[in-house]
Amino acid sequence: MALHEGLLTDLYEFAMARTYRVEGMAERAVFELFVRAQPGRNFLVAAGLEQALDYLERLRFDESDLAFLRRQTFGTPDFIDWLRSFRFEGDVDALPEGTVLFPNEPVLRVSAPLPQAQLVETRLLNLVHFQTLIASKAVRCVLAARGRALIDYGLRRAHGAEAGVLAARASWIAGFAGTATVEAGRAFGLPLYGTMAHAFVQAHGDETAAFLAFARANPGNAILLIDTYDTVAAARKVVAVARTLAAEGIALRAVRIDSGDLDALARAVRSVLDEGGLRETRIIASGGLDEDSIDALVRAGSPLDAFGVGSALACASDHPVLDCAYKLQSYAGGARRKRSTGKATWPGIKQVFRRAADDRYAGDTVALADEPIDGKPLLVPVMRAGHRVAPPESLDAIRARLRSEVDALPTALTQLAIAPPYPVEISPAIRALAAQLDAASR
């Protein structure tokens, strides 16, 4: 589907932007994007910034967009003219992708004339939410796999096309070895992996014929799916097939098991392969895997070399939503605060300061940006006046950052079990500002 990115927003963003324009409210507004909670996670991983910046740089309204918007009640001629010449001219500070973050810490801060900063809310949330969600799930799979390779198999059950492609990117950042999604290979240069489907075996009827044909046609990537009928019987056929293929100079790279008791089958298959002289042939598991089942297989010492992860990864199926928000914290130089029940925000333009002790992260403080606070400031300038301050980061650099971030986390947070929360303090100055705003409004 070809989508009009300028219209990927909620209707109210246009209604508000036009109203601000009518009122002449174009002073500088500062919005912060943050996550309120992290159920089922010990930490989150910032991701999606690259797509967010790309969106801000490219956001335009073409004549077909404008023709549609003109038919809406807010589509007055002066507002349509404003949209026609729209360019995002704001500043953005953000956590670099691959940075570990916690609830209430801004991931992204937008400072721009109010109508501009408002208009981009929905798509910024949409882009940053999804990859942060998936990277935060994927890193748990990586921790569970303890060095074994992980491959993203999620496209078929990802929520649409963009989710499939961006899940591949986010899982690569988290340490996956690659993806099956071809478009993610093209768009991001990710390593592509693939085996065969059950249909391939079924179409041949005879497994031996299917295995021989696939290996001969794909000699560099001979990975055979062995659970279509009887997994252990198929492993024996693999041994026979390997003898035939060896004479042709073709080695079997791996077999894949997609169903049944993966631990028991992997052990049985490993024995059959080893006895058949196929000690170098790897075993890949797939089929409804998530970090918990991967952890159990690894702890059991199951002889599995790689895992394909689908729905659990691409849909973050245990917790498919992060409660995130994009909130106004300052307008025309004055701090702003929302006090809605259960959803109050901390006011002011903020920074996150992270302290370390003995090479481990020891605690964060969310403070006003200009407050003198111990620790490394995490939000860095990424866009000024609508232009990036640096070229896009490489995915390798982002992936390396996350690896060192995880190494610096308190050990308990790198376990799958939910640990006591990492300490995140709200600075005294922010608390004082909130109290002052509340008092002034009474």
Next chain:
Amino acid sequence: MALHEGLLTDLYEFAMARTYRVEGMAERAVFELFVRAQPGRNFLVAAGLEQALDYLERLRFDESDLAFLRRQTFGTPDFIDWLRSFRFEGDVDALPEGTVLFPNEPVLRVSAPLPQAQLVETRLLNLVHFQTLIASKAVRCVLAARGRALIDYGLRRAHGAEAGVLAARASWIAGFAGTATVEAGRAFGLPLYGTMAHAFVQAHGDETAAFLAFARANPGNAILLIDTYDTVAAARKVVAVARTLAAEGIALRAVRIDSGDLDALARAVRSVLDEGGLRETRIIASGGLDEDSIDALVRAGSPLDAFGVGSALACASDHPVLDCAYKLQSYAGGARRKRSTGKATWPGIKQVFRRAADDRYAGDTVALADEPIDGKPLLVPVMRAGHRVAPPESLDAIRARLRSEVDALPTALTQLAIAPPYPVEISPAIRALAAQLDAASR
């Protein structure tokens, strides 16, 4: 993000398609797409067919796709040439969108030369899975709302752009009144709804000033968000604002409450509005709603007129994945069966027959397509030789179909609580065929 739709597939589809080509395996293959289970649902709703057919009609590989594929190991010159002239030439039979379905019933059946039918697997699953998932969730919200209006607020936390837009479409099919997602309004002609965000109130500081400005700038759509600071106090300001606006000929359409105890606040706000003479001003609720919370509010008699539903809808957050599959059932005229543990398929080319008694659906039989079985056959021809047999159905027709489908369901299935399963039988002929295939393979 501009995606290359031809590459929205798993790598192995290309590897298999090329291998079939090398082997000369281009006989007719029949694949069926079905769902294995429906946790948390009493029935599912078929959706996404329109996008699936559109994909099949438009699928091409352009030179930039081919340049990328050429660099893969399977990218041999003859295969690249085949892809260059690729046109999907198969037949498709499917459940019309808006049809109620149950596990193991084919949603879609593809009959095409094997390499073609294989190549389209991943994207067909991706498209049909997502909208079926969302429509099946959305219809539960509609049942819970018992005639009150529902609006899709899901884009910001939907999994990417396409998910946001297609969730709007699927929820409209299920009976939602409309969506906040502008691009869904453009792409599908859906009614668009919008109010204001907390940022709008915060930017003004003073609620009364914000309410007056918004109503004056949007006189036909004056919906005011009243929970930024103190909801009941804001309702009193609304009454005062309404008096000012009445003199200008502007009526307040509604107020929205997005946090707190929605039932208690709605009652308090209703009283304030009624006492202030605003009996026609509606109250809209939003903020983490799903079918259960909507049901509770409606049962409590809460004076709410409409509900905005976000993440629970657009991510189907309680069950964000349907266990669906696209499996080979027949090749070159011979039935095929997968026997993997826990994932065995029923072989043969199938049809779903639905029986009714006293204007209610009484039970389905999944049978061979040519078996004489009581009931209405549900899969209908939608594509022949790569061309649609009819123009796209209107969304209104699809929505009306689902409404009459739900009216025909046994009452217990239209409740939110999980009822005993609707009876779906596998025909004796299919069971005999499966036994025969199993025996032949021993």
